[in-house]
Amino acid sequence: MSDPPAAAVDGIEFRHVPETDQHFENALAKARDGVRLTVDDGVELLTTGTDRAGIDPARKEAVLEAADHRRAEVVGDDVTFVANLNNNVTTACDTGCLFCNFKDRASAFEADAPDDHGGFTKTPAESRQAVVDAVDLGISEVCSVSGLHPAFALDADHRELLEAATDPDALNYRPPEAYTTSPGTYVEQIRAMSVDGVHVHSITPEEAYHARRGTDRSYAEVYRRLRDAGLDSAPGTAAEILVDEVREVICPGKMDTEEWLDAMEGAMAAGLPVTATIMYGHVENEMHRVMHLKRVRDLQDRTGGITEFVPLSFIHQQTPLAEQGLVDGGATDAEDELMIAVSRLFLDNIENLQTSWVKFGDAKSLKTLSCGANDFMGTLLSEEITKRAGGDYGEFRSVADYVDMVTAIGRRPVERSTNYERRYPIDPDDGPHGPRLGPRADGTPMLDGTAPTADD
Numbered sequence: 001m002s003d004p005p006a007a008a009v010d011g012i013e014f015r016h017v018p019e020t021d022q023h024f025e026n027a028l029a030k031a032r033d034g035v036r037l038t039v040d041d042g043v044e045l046l047t048t049g050t051d052r053a054g055i056d057p058a059r060k061e062a063v064l065e066a067a068d069h070r071r072a073e074v075v076g077d078d079v080t081f082v083a084n085l086n087n088n089v090t091t092a093c094d095t096g097c098l099f100c101n102f103k104d105r106a107s108a109f110e111a112d113a114p115d116d117h118g119g120f121t122k123t124p125a126e127s128r129q130a131v132v133d134a135v136d137l138g139i140s141e142v143c144s145v146s147g148l149h150p151a152f153a154l155d156a157d158h159r160e161l162l163e164a165a166t167d168p169d170a171l172n173y174r175p176p177e178a179y180t181t182s183p184g185t186y187v188e189q190i191r192a193m194s195v196d197g198v199h200v201h202s203i204t205p206e207e208a209y210h211a212r213r214g215t216d217r218s219y220a221e222v223y224r225r226l227r228d229a230g231l232d233s234a235p236g237t238a239a240e241i242l243v244d245e246v247r248e249v250i251c252p253g254k255m256d257t258e259e260w261l262d263a264m265e266g267a268m269a270a271g272l273p274v275t276a277t278i279m280y281g282h283v284e285n286e287m288h289r290v291m292h293l294k295r296v297r298d299l300q301d302r303t304g305g306i307t308e309f310v311p312l313s314f315i316h317q318q319t320p321l322a323e324q325g326l327v328d329g330g331a332t333d334a335e336d337e338l339m340i341a342v343s344r345l346f347l348d349n350i351e352n353l354q355t356s357w358v359k360f361g362d363a364k365s366l367k368t369l370s371c372g373a374n375d376f377m378g379t380l381l382s383e384e385i386t387k388r389a390g391g392d393y394g395e396f397r398s399v400a401d402y403v404d405m406v407t408a409i410g411r412r413p414v415e416r417s418t419n420y421e422r423r424y425p426i427d428p429d430d431g432p433h434g435p436r437l438g439p440r441a442d443g444t445p446m447l448d449g450t451a452p453t454a455d456d
């Protein structure tokens with residue numbers, strides 16, 4: 001009847017466990033009535049009741065249905081997506097997150113090291129060229145998240161400070177000359193990616209932390225400088241699970257929960273919209289997942305600046321967590337569906353809920369569009385993070401792919417801008433289909449016929 005548990009977690013004892021005084025039926029009634037849910041309510045829904053082991057299929061369907069209704073009430077039936085490029089600048093990173101296989105040790109990029117690390121660093125000029133090519137294809141957004149390369153500084157002033165530091169190693173700084181290729185500064189990268197007014201979505205809280213290391217600048221100040229250089233919004237990754245006892249296991253080198261919240265508030269204080277994420281399906285339990293949702297909901301109550309929430313299902317295959325035996329799988333289908341549904345029901349102050357074809361594949365993401373999700377991510381054109389972790393769902397979806405998939409489930413595909421302010425509803429019968437919202441978009445299909453996942 002029920003799915004097996006997501007992951008065996010040996011030897012980790014957590015203070016927070018999925019136990020509550022609430023009953024599943026009460027929590028479901030509140031969810032159906034649109035009453036704001038407590039953490040205990042969320043745990044009851046996510047577990048389909050803590051009174052029984054495993055996931056109860058009938059109760060699960062009831063939760064998915066409530067979330068689907070809520071989605072229709074809040075955002076209607078349109079399914080949105082963004083025409084975008086993922087441009088990762090560098091894989092060099094020494095933060096050591098145990099769920100991540102995107103990173104390569106920075107020492108492998110040093111000028112005197114053998115060039116066999118399999119990773120990459122792009123100069124600002126190389127980033128610009130990648131964006132120019134994609135803007136020609138019609139994209140409206142470049143999404144850029146990267147490793148914390150030790151040679152990165154915010155700008156020339158920051159570099160000067162880092163160069164003068166008594167112990168630069170302690171600040172995770174090494175000068176660009178130490179490396180075969182320099183990523184330049186964050187400001188140079190953002191300027192380089194600002195091609196013809198394309199929307200630049202970049203600088204996660206962890207990257208902002210790196211961009212202020214060794215200084216007493218506030219996050220707002222750092223994000224303001226980046227905004228002046230052309231940054232338009234920030235991705236809320238690095239959230240993982242916003243409960244420190246979990247972060248200590250999966251990403252001990254990363255900022256803690258408070259610092260993540262501080263960075264997000266700084267971005268919003270600088271006038272930038274942000275997204276928020278959760279990465280689940282590893283060592284955490286349902287109590288952690290819902291505590292995370294509560295922290296995101298509180299942040300949105302304080303700021304109102306979060307445009308979308310993105311549940312990222314952990315891809316386990318080629319990661320240190322799996323290699324060290326800390327996990328033996330990711331989330332099950334039922335857990336993925338419930339994560340989407342409970343995110344919709346719990347986050348009553350965030351309109352848009354994204355499903356990721358990169359993490360779920362097409363079939364499961366389509367299913368989640370009837371479990372609470374309304375946004376179907378973006379065209380990406382390139383994807384490294386999931387691929388390097390062992391994910392196998394490709395790197396690109398064309399506008400034609402989106403039209404086919406979304407119309408197949410009886411919904412209307414709508415191309416959106418990053419912040420959902422501009423929308424272009426697509427008439428499925430009026431093909432061929434290409435992006436419309438980018439600075440050079442004219443409806444020409446993006447990579448028709450040549451892309452690995454395009455229709456043939």
Ligand SMILES: C[S@@+](CC[C@H](N)C(=O)[O-])C[C@H]1O[C@@H](n2cnc3c(N)ncnc32)[C@H](O)[C@@H]1O
Nearest residue numbers: 099100102145146204206237238279314315389
């Ligand atoms: C790879 S990092 C790059 C940006 C920056 N270094 C940071 O940590 O914010 C972006 C996000 O990818 C997600 N990620 C990394 N490895 C993953 C995996 N194996 N499965 C699912 N998501 C993953 C994490 O949520 C992480 O915060």
Ligand SMILES: Nc1c(NC[C@H](O)[C@H](O)[C@H](O)CO)[nH]c(=O)[nH]c1=O
Nearest residue numbers: 082086143310356358359377378418
């Ligand atoms: N969900 C994932 C994303 N999301 C990025 C979006 O495509 C877009 O940038 C955002 O909606 C802002 O408009 N990117 C990935 O590489 N992998 C994902 O799983």
Ligand SMILES: N[C@@H](Cc1ccc(O)cc1)C(=O)O
Nearest residue numbers: 145234235236237275310385
């Ligand atoms: N979805 C995130 C960005 C992201 C980037 C890479 C990922 O692997 C996951 C998420 C955002 O739009 O803010």
Ligand code: SF4
Nearest residue numbers: 093095096097100147
């Ligand atoms: S998740 Fe980000 S910070 Fe952590 S190791 Fe990967 S690239 Fe580095």
